Amino acid sequence: MTLARLSLTDFRNHAGADIAAAPGLVALHGDNGAGKTNILEAISLLAPGRGLRRAPLADMVRDGARGGFAIFAEVQAGAGLPPVALGTGIEPAHPGRRIVRINGAAAAAASLGEWLAVLWLTPAMDRLFVETAGNRRRFLDRLVLALDPRHAQHGNRYEAALRARGKLLADAGPADPAWLTSLEAQLADHGAAIDAARQRTLAALAAELTVQPDAPVARPLLTLVDGEGAAREAPHQPEALRALFASRRRIDAAAGRATAGPHRDDLSAVHAATGRAAARCSTGEQKAMLLSLILAHSDCVARLRGARPVLLLDEVAAHLDPSRRAALYERLAGQGGQAWLTGTEAALFADMPGPVTRFRIAGGRIAAS
Template sequence: MALDRIILSTFRNHADTRLEDTRQLNLLIGENGAGKTNVLEAISLFAPGRGLRRAALADMAGETGDGGFAISAKLDTGGGTDPVSLGTGMQGQRPGRRIVQVNGAEASAVSLGEWLAISWLTPAMDRIFADSAGARRRYMDRLALALSPGHARHASRYENALRERNKLLSDLPEPEPAWLDSIETQMALAGAQLAQARARLVEALSAELGALPSGPFARPALTHLPGGALEEDAMRDRLHAGRRRDRAAGRTLEGPHRDELQVVMDAKNMPAAECSTGEQKAMLIAMTLAHADLAVRGRPGLLLLDEVAAHLDPLRRDALFERLRDNGSQVWLTGTERSPFQGISADAATWRISDGTAESHCSSN
């Protein structure tokens, strides 16, 4: 099960790029700024959300064309059935509105999660352990979304209700209790589903990580720290009881929007933020691989790895490639040169990316 016949039209620096005859392992080789990560970003848009850069749609459009862009691909689902046609993009006449099609019919972005489970690891994520709690919540939500497509709806509904409650509490001296009752009911329903999904994700990831050897990648220990109650009734009651306190603060002080992901290096019992950059990278790789193992069990999986091999020693690089072969996901890797990928070059489809173009190379080259 894999994506093939991927076409990027006026997407960033790719005017008309086609990637065909893909394999389980796929390499994008080229100089910095050539457009390798742009290809990964395009593929990441076959998942719900804003893609691996979290960019605005208008920023993705290339300089040519009408100000829009289009990305399409064929998903081979196996079993002798016809490939599924997936498409997404933006029309220049309607900036900011994302278009999604499945087999030529208009669909929602959330529905893409029913076809593919997509994960990624980029250099920008190296600071996740030292970043804000909000960044780690977004990280948890992205991983949870790859396992459960409905997670995006729960997160959106909770955030919308949270904004409404905060506005009532900050703008009105005495908000109508019935209004707050209704909003808090919505928050509790969506919030409980949101928080419980995060807790299940961390529990499943912890089980995967616990079954792995302690090396060659540093093994992290994960803990989900809830920002409030996990059960719907308890969450609604806590919101009701906290109205006076939250009105004084001008915002809601507890709930899933205060959740935290705690990561500790297991061997040293040291918080990840205090570990070396190499140890942090190793833990992040371990978490990414463990999540990919979980995601591929439900739907076709895609794993996008941007510049992941460049800073690994040969031992860890070989271990990474072995895990990627065994995982079952379709994998896309980028690099500035082919030498770090000698361990998989015979098995991989390879493209040379240059100034927004892609030239296919035989794997034996």
Template sequence: MALDRISLSRFRNHEATALDGTRQFNLLVGENGAGKTNVLEALSLLSPGRGLRSARLAEMAGNGGPGGFAIGASLIAGDAEDLIRIGTYTEPDRPNRRLVKVNGASTTAASLGEWLAIGWLTPAMERLFTDSAGARRRFLDRMVLAVEPGHASVAARYEHALRERNRLLAEEARPEAEWLEALEAQMARQGAALMQQRASIISAVGAELALLPDEPFARPSLAYDTQVPFGEEALRDALRVGRPRDRAAARSLTGPHRDDLLVTIAGRGVPAAMGSTGEQKALLIAMSLAHAVLAARGRPGLLLLDEVAAHLDPLRRRTLFNRLRTSGAQVWLTGTEIAPFEHIRAEAAIWRVEGGRVERIS
């Protein structure tokens, strides 16, 4: 299935943009600030979550208009006439509430994950290995969400129980044991599921990575760093034992909200944070490709790659494009010029972006 007939209305600097006739490779070319990444961000909102910039919805509405924006696209199965129309939008009077429709029927943002598996790689993500554990957890959870749409509900229920437990710890001098036990039971139940889903995606992506050659991209080795053993009972016991320390800190210091994704360079055992800038970018590309292959099984997959060809030598670019070609995902790329994409130029749909306007050039 392919994503086609894409429309952006009043989204950032795109007043009215339409993209038709998409292919497996889709290239957006233009100067910095032209609006290329805005198109990728719009596509990322066709999945659960806050999109590739994690921006507030009100910030996405175009300036000078009434407020609100709309994004629509069609999922087309081969040459079939039947299509599925999906869209997400906000309204001027409620700019921070995201609405979703599938074939004209209102639904939830979480349900978008049942139709599309979307992943992305942006320049800002190149700091992942030196960033906080929280940034790596969010990256990990996005990988899970692209494969398991129900992950968002599990995470939301865990976060709700966590906030309530933290509130009791901070506001109550002697929190009632019954309330704590009830919240800890909820945290343990959802937290155990959260941990299992994270561990499963790490294992699955690791299996895909093992199939890739080491050259010309360094191959990452992934591990899940958790404070407590897996299982609902183990997590509940850890929360109960940790109450005195948590009361002193006025927050929960144990649980999957403190876990981390560990990445090392396979064969060398060197932490990714200690690798060179080039190695870190190569590791991220390898992880994104492996995840795209995994996510594209069973559902249409989209991979959004912002400025990914920048700073790659010709051999690595060619290897990247060859792997993308066999990934099973529809790929969207951005660049300031066409030259780095000569290897896929003949098979790509290419648009020039300038000032929020898009023109098909190939």
């Protein structure tokens, strides 16, 4: 999967930008605050979800702009397929509603995943292994989504049923048992589908990680654990989930939330070479494991979907020594597809193997370099 063209209108600090890129490596360099990460964020919004910053839509509109914002891309979704036009943005009259268009026709945001898979690694993710379970769950679900675009629909419907059940349990007076049973059946069906997709993704990643080269990364061992931190011994089955939710109505009503289920599961990681939990590893080891996951997952997507995802690597090169940086570039260039990298200095990308599309970003302006 590659972006042949990317156009931005009033997005972040870019009043208007038009970028033509070739397959291979795309290097963006410029000072801090120039707008490099904003370009990556725009690309991330061409996939389902809230983008790499998870920012409110209204915050993405350029300061001083009177309208909304627009992002457009011409995407080559796979070999032998015609290019597809993807667009997203907001209108001034509805600043909280995201608009999505595919080949000019209105579409749901979840449909974007059928045409484009995007994976990213940013400095803000460096503490993933020591942050909340919710952040790790979102990270895992993004990996799942790149392999299975239907995952977004199951996730949205599960969350909607979860909110409706929570509201019903919180309302004064006895809840309608039939309505609760119906909602819990929805939770069970979508929850089991979510869990199955997560398990398939972790199995595919485990297989890929065993054959990955060590340089320039560190190999993690991944496990899905429950809300108490215990390794999951069996997949969530619809029947068992229905019984679980039914048995915990009183507990969940008192807690004001659903206290068990797939939305409470967590991703556990261990450094394969040392056996240490990722949360206890050094910052450098944690970054290396994250990079390993992204690269292995890119290979999974390429193998299972027949097209490699677009990679967004924000300031990754600055954290690697020259030999590991060269190993990363060789690997990215050799695997095909398209990878967008940012850095403050052009020298970080001087030794990249081709083909490389290079841009200098300064004050929201983009120039080939």
